[in-house]
Amino acid sequence: MAPKPRAPVYVLGVGMTKFIKPRGKVDYTELGFEAGVKAMLDAQVSYDDVDHGVACYCYGDSTCGQRVFYQFGMTGIPIYNVNNNCSTGSTGLAMGRDLISYGGADCILVVGFEKMMPGSLQNFFTDRENPIGTSGKMMAVTRGVAKAPGAAQMFGNAGREYMEKYGAKPEDFAEIARINHAHSVKNPYSQFHDVYTLDQIMASPTIHEPLTKLQCCPTSDGGAAAVLVSQAFLDARPHLKDQAVLIAGQCLATDQPSLFSRSAIDLMGRDMTINACQTAMKEAGVTPKDIAVCELHDCFSANEMIVIDALGLSEPGKAHEMVRKGDITYGGKLVINPSGGLISKGHPLGATGIAQCAELVWHLRGWANNRNVPKTKWALQHNLGLGGAAVVTVYRRADGKEAPVVDSAVVGKVNGLGYNPAVEAKGFTTEQVKKVRSKEKASEWALQDTLEKVEARF
Numbered sequence: 001m002a003p004k005p006r007a008p009v010y011v012l013g014v015g016m017t018k019f020i021k022p023r024g025k026v027d028y029t030e031l032g033f034e035a036g037v038k039a040m041l042d043a044q045v046s047y048d049d050v051d052h053g054v055a056c057y058c059y060g061d062s063t064c065g066q067r068v069f070y071q072f073g074m075t076g077i078p079i080y081n082v083n084n085n086c087s088t089g090s091t092g093l094a095m096g097r098d099l100i101s102y103g104g105a106d107c108i109l110v111v112g113f114e115k116m117m118p119g120s121l122q123n124f125f126t127d128r129e130n131p132i133g134t135s136g137k138m139m140a141v142t143r144g145v146a147k148a149p150g151a152a153q154m155f156g157n158a159g160r161e162y163m164e165k166y167g168a169k170p171e172d173f174a175e176i177a178r179i180n181h182a183h184s185v186k187n188p189y190s191q192f193h194d195v196y197t198l199d200q201i202m203a204s205p206t207i208h209e210p211l212t213k214l215q216c217c218p219t220s221d222g223g224a225a226a227v228l229v230s231q232a233f234l235d236a237r238p239h240l241k242d243q244a245v246l247i248a249g250q251c252l253a254t255d256q257p258s259l260f261s262r263s264a265i266d267l268m269g270r271d272m273t274i275n276a277c278q279t280a281m282k283e284a285g286v287t288p289k290d291i292a293v294c295e296l297h298d299c300f301s302a303n304e305m306i307v308i309d310a311l312g313l314s315e316p317g318k319a320h321e322m323v324r325k326g327d328i329t330y331g332g333k334l335v336i337n338p339s340g341g342l343i344s345k346g347h348p349l350g351a352t353g354i355a356q357c358a359e360l361v362w363h364l365r366g367w368a369n370n371r372n373v374p375k376t377k378w379a380l381q382h383n384l385g386l387g388g389a390a391v392v393t394v395y396r397r398a399d400g401k402e403a404p405v406v407d408s409a410v411v412g413k414v415n416g417l418g419y420n421p422a423v424e425a426k427g428f429t430t431e432q433v434k435k436v437r438s439k440e441k442a443s444e445w446a447l448q449d450t451l452e453k454v455e456a457r458f
Helices: 028-043 064-069 086-101 132-143 150-166 168-186 198-203 231-235 270-284 301-310 319-324 341-345 349-365 409-414 430-436 450-457
Strands: 009-016 052-056 079-082 107-114 204-206 222-230 247-253 293-295 378-384 389-397
Touching: 009 028, 009 086, 009 231, 009 349, 028 064, 028 107, 028 222, 028 247, 028 349, 028 450, 052 064, 052 086, 064 079, 064 107, 079 086, 086 107, 086 222, 086 349, 086 378, 086 389, 107 231, 107 349, 150 204, 150 301, 150 319, 168 198, 168 204, 168 301, 168 319, 198 247, 222 231, 222 349, 247 270, 247 349, 270 301, 270 378, 270 389, 293 301, 293 349, 301 319, 301 378, 349 378, 349 389, 430 450
Parallel strands: 052 079, 052 107, 293 378
Antiparallel strands: 009 222, 009 247, 107 222, 247 389, 378 389
16 A cells, blocks of 8 residues: 655654663653653643653553653543553654644654663563564574573574674674763763773673673663654744754564564564665655664664664675774764663663654754764664564754754753753753643642652752
8 A cells, every 4th residue: 555645743852861770769650751841841832732642661550651641731632552562662753653644633742661670671471472472482493592581592693693694703793882882971861871892892791692791781761752743833833943853754664474584683573674764764765875873773782783784774794894894983984873772871661762763853953962973964763672563763854954063052042941951961940840731731649749759860
């Protein structure tokens, strides 16, 4: 079926919390509230402007989204709760875009949040079939089963296959992690800010060859949010067009029969990434050569390697050569994961895709001036969930121009937060919260003591 013509959809505001270790110190209600307030302040809208809410999370009971959104107001709008594994956040963005582009809304608030548990991902419903159980069985048949965490085995096996087929070395995967850790130092929201040498990455405990501990993303608590708007909504606010970012192309794709081709790379959703990327780039009218900055799903360094290839950012089978040349960092062909990626920024599942969006929006605005990528006109996002779903999005500025470099003092004067959120992980005041909460339909009972807890952390 040929796709229907879409009306433009813009990201007008973004916000996020600092990603932290999952120690149970901050509840999901606080994480979602902080991110949502920041996004609305950034967009200079209030909750009364919001037509629909989309809540993104994997770990939590039903209607956690309503519990978070009711803190902004109880306006009676539709609120959707989304769970699509690690691609949950970007799935929420795709849903919001669809609603707006086909005339269902003018302003949608998408909030992702996750309160996780320490250690590797766990299965909680052991009395029923695991959604990715068939993938686990295919792995057992083709590569065997080790004592390592299941996800590390699957992605590690994909890395092994890439070495076998194309000549990559363990050092190439370690170099990906080294770069991502180095990038995270300039991102105030990153869970980690540690710099490592290649030798240190290689010497960290082996999880499942070629992966060592420092090549694996951590579990995290965190939140991120975005305000999506229609052309009409933006036109009514011409003073905000400089900060609006167009979703120029986007595709949410699921697996194809090649998932079970007996290839460890295919088992990690290679073809759905290719499909999503080609569809999104065709819609945006770009090629991989146009991309200056990319946030991709580096849950493990091995996945970044195979995704560089699948997104067409390298020649087929030559992603490792791109890594060796320094073409995935500053001074190279493009910058991949300037935020630090999942490996160092962290991976609170429901928030990850929206946090990727926030990073790219800041770059396209020219606000990420401490990690600026010169001459950025197009940005690419890739978010993957085994099970499976891949969301690829192409962004550009609303005016179509290259991103400028905007001094943080200037950002603070024009931004609803009063500071540059791209380079400072700060909070907000009670008065600022009053500006974005519903004016007539807000309940203090729904807010409870969340605001006090958020303010206390800052």
